[in-house]
Each structure stands twice: as C-alpha cells, then as structure tokens.
Amino acid sequence: MQAIALTEFGGPEVLSLQELPDPLVGPDQVLIEVRAAGVNPVDWKIREGYLRGAFPHHTPLVPGWDVAGVVRATGPAVTEFAEGDEVIGYVRKDHVRDGTYAQLVSAADRYLARKPTTVGFAEAGGLPLAGLTALQALRAAGLDQGDTVLVHAAAGGVGHLAVQLATVLGAARVIGTASDGNRDFLDSLGAEQVRYGDGLPERVAELVGGDGRVDVVVDLVGGQALEQSVELVRDASRHVSIVDPERVLAQGGRYVFVRPDSNQLGWLGELIDQGRLRVVVQRTFPLAQAAEAHRLAQEGHVRGKLVLTTD
Structure with a gap:
C-alpha cells in the first residue's frame, strides 16, 4: 500500500x-x-x-x-x-x-x-478526534442546562464543533473567541464572536453583563487565553484546557486528552445526520x-x- x-x-x-x-x-x-x-x-x-x-x-x-x-x-x-x-x-x-x-x-x-x-x-x-475532544472537554467542565459557555479558538477544528455541541448539550449562550473576520462564521454556528487577546476579560464582561463571568470555559489555545480563563469563569473547576495540563491544574481547572470512545463517536455521527452538527x-x-x-x-x-x- x-x-x-x-x-x-x-x-x-x-x-x-x-x-x-x-x-x-x-x-x-x-x-x-x-x-x-x-x-x-x-x-x-x-x-x-x-x-x-x-x-x-x-x-x-x-x-x-x-x-x-x-x-x-x-x-x-x-x-x-x-x-x-x-x-x-x-x-x-x-x-x-x-x-x-x-x-x-x-x-x-x-x-x-x-x-x-x-x-x-x-x-x-x-x-472523530475534533468532535470527541470537544464533547469530552464540555462534559469535563460539567456543562449544564442554561449555562453560558466560552470557547477559545472557536473557529478552529475543535472549536467550531465545541460551540455547536455546547448548544446541543443545553447551553443557553455560547461565546467564541476568534478574529473579527470569523464573526459571520461563528454566527452561522450559533455563537457570539469576541476578539481574543489583551482586554478579553473586559470585552466578555461587557458582553455578558452581571458579574462579567461565564459558567464554562474551554481552552484550545493555551498561553494568554488559558491565563485569562480563570478570570472569565465563575468556578475555576469548570474551566478546561486541552493544551497545558500543568497550568490548568494549577489554576484549579481540568485537563483533557481525548480518548477513543465508539459510543460517543456514533452519537456525534447521529447528530450530523439529524442536522444538529456540521x-x-x-x-x-x-x-x-x-x-x-x-x-x-x-x-x-x-x-x-x-x-x-x-x-
């Protein structure tokens, strides 16, 4: 071959x-x-x-x-x-x-x-890999009905699936960090775009109001985004990273390295056939x-x- x-x-x-x-x-x-x-x-x-x-x-x-x-x-x-x-x-x-x-x-x-x-x-x-990563990260963060979720790098391979799955799993609101050029793309997936980088916590606070924080954060980038995550989430145990295990654990969050799971993968395929995931x-x-x-x-x-x- x-x-x-x-x-x-x-x-x-x-x-x-x-x-x-x-x-x-x-x-x-x-x-x-x-x-x-x-x-x-x-x-x-x-x-x-x-x-x-x-x-x-x-x-x-x-x-x-x-x-x-x-x-x-x-x-x-x-x-x-x-x-x-x-x-x-x-x-x-x-x-x-x-x-x-x-x-x-x-x-x-x-x-x-x-x-x-x-x-x-x-x-x-x-x-397979991207969908399972997104699903397992959201579940590790304890996503619940009515939550507001923020996904870093939301236009990427894992990110664009995570924002859709957050809605499927019951999130009331999904926010994704991305460049301004991806605003319409995220809107088509049901997520609100916010620009990443310096000042992100302030931009998110303006967007969500109240205490300025969200219920769940999924980090797919590491670095500054992961550092900012602990400022963005109400409960530190509900922020997840797939990039930097040492830092996210030190911040009180959770680390996810995707694992094979045929049942979860089959369910993701069913969501595609139902038109709920693309x-x-x-x-x-x-x-x-x-x-x-x-x-x-x-x-x-x-x-x-x-x-x-x-x-």
Whole structure:
C-alpha cells in the first residue's frame, strides 16, 4: 500500500509517499480502505517529535489518528462490522507508527462507529478526534442546562464543533473567541464572536453583563487565553484546557486528552445526520500533499478542518 511516512523527525519536508506492507488484521480488528483522514495539530507535533515522551514511536512512522473509509476485511472476533460498511474512527493506538495517512489501516473495532450517511467522506474524516475532544472537554467542565459557555479558538477544528455541541448539550449562550473576520462564521454556528487577546476579560464582561463571568470555559489555545480563563469563569473547576495540563491544574481547572470512545463517536455521527452538527472542511488535499497540509495547519488560523483524501 501507499502511505505518507517519515523516518526522521522534523519539518513537513520529512513526510514522503512510501510503499509499505499492508497492515495485519488481528482477531478484533477491521481493515479499512481509507477514503479520508483528518489533519490535526497533534499530527504535526508527532512529526516534530514532541510526543516521544508520551508514546513509543517507531519508524517508518505513518501519522494520523482520524479515518473515514470502507471496511475491506474483518477479524474473526468482529461482529459489529462487515465488508463494505462505511465507518469512521479515532484510531489512537498505544504505539505511534501505523497511522491513517495511508491507503489502508487496521483498527480495533472499539475505535470505530458507522459513518454518518448525510455527508461525504471528507466531512466524516474530519469528525472523530475534533468532535470527541470537544464533547469530552464540555462534559469535563460539567456543562449544564442554561449555562453560558466560552470557547477559545472557536473557529478552529475543535472549536467550531465545541460551540455547536455546547448548544446541543443545553447551553443557553455560547461565546467564541476568534478574529473579527470569523464573526459571520461563528454566527452561522450559533455563537457570539469576541476578539481574543489583551482586554478579553473586559470585552466578555461587557458582553455578558452581571458579574462579567461565564459558567464554562474551554481552552484550545493555551498561553494568554488559558491565563485569562480563570478570570472569565465563575468556578475555576469548570474551566478546561486541552493544551497545558500543568497550568490548568494549577489554576484549579481540568485537563483533557481525548480518548477513543465508539459510543460517543456514533452519537456525534447521529447528530450530523439529524442536522444538529456540521463539520466544516476548509480544504482537502490529496494524500501525496500531506506536507502542504501540515504547513497550513502549523501556520494556524484554519477555519474548521483540513482533510487528506485518497481519491
């Protein structure tokens, strides 16, 4: 099979299209013909070698944890899926090597859910990691009916899903930090835009009135945004970060590193089919152009998702 792989850590130029052996399929695994693979910030961080202290890494290393595709074969213990089924998955394994930037990937059935039927493979491939991250962060913050929620970096891959899911989960009001150029985009998702940076607590206070604070804060940026979060939230235990565990815990908040969950992923797919959640794909790239996708992702300011396709 063809796959994007690296043999040394570094910039986007270390990614190349290589011919690799087809994956093995264990008893409880599914062999997937990949149609789309979402590009996430963790992918370029793995490429740079930043996660070597968290996971064993092996080369040649194929990046990617998101997949949407078609089942080609199943192991003998698999009962949920059959050849020809369209599936999605957040395929984070215990070792970093056999990722989803490939024509084929094997994945344990517990990582997978059925692909939503109302969208194409590109949109479906952009859902798993970002959607699960958004959902698990909001739940970790204890989002409740009637809450006012603030999401940092609300126009990005996780952020644009988090603002929609906050409404689905019962938030009365959703505010998102973003550039002024993303005001209309956030409005289309049901969120109120507020400019990030210096003076954010004051701008939020003017927007919400009362004590000037919100019930829940989801930080997807770190740095200044996370520092400001403790000023923005009424109860420090209800601010969550996916970026900086040490700082958010020191501030009394919670840290979330997304975990695979097939039931949650299936529910997110159902929300898409019900028209209550949409994955916005800013741009797709052929698999061979993964390096260019990484360059764009690493620059930041992506609206929604970047996705690789094998078509």
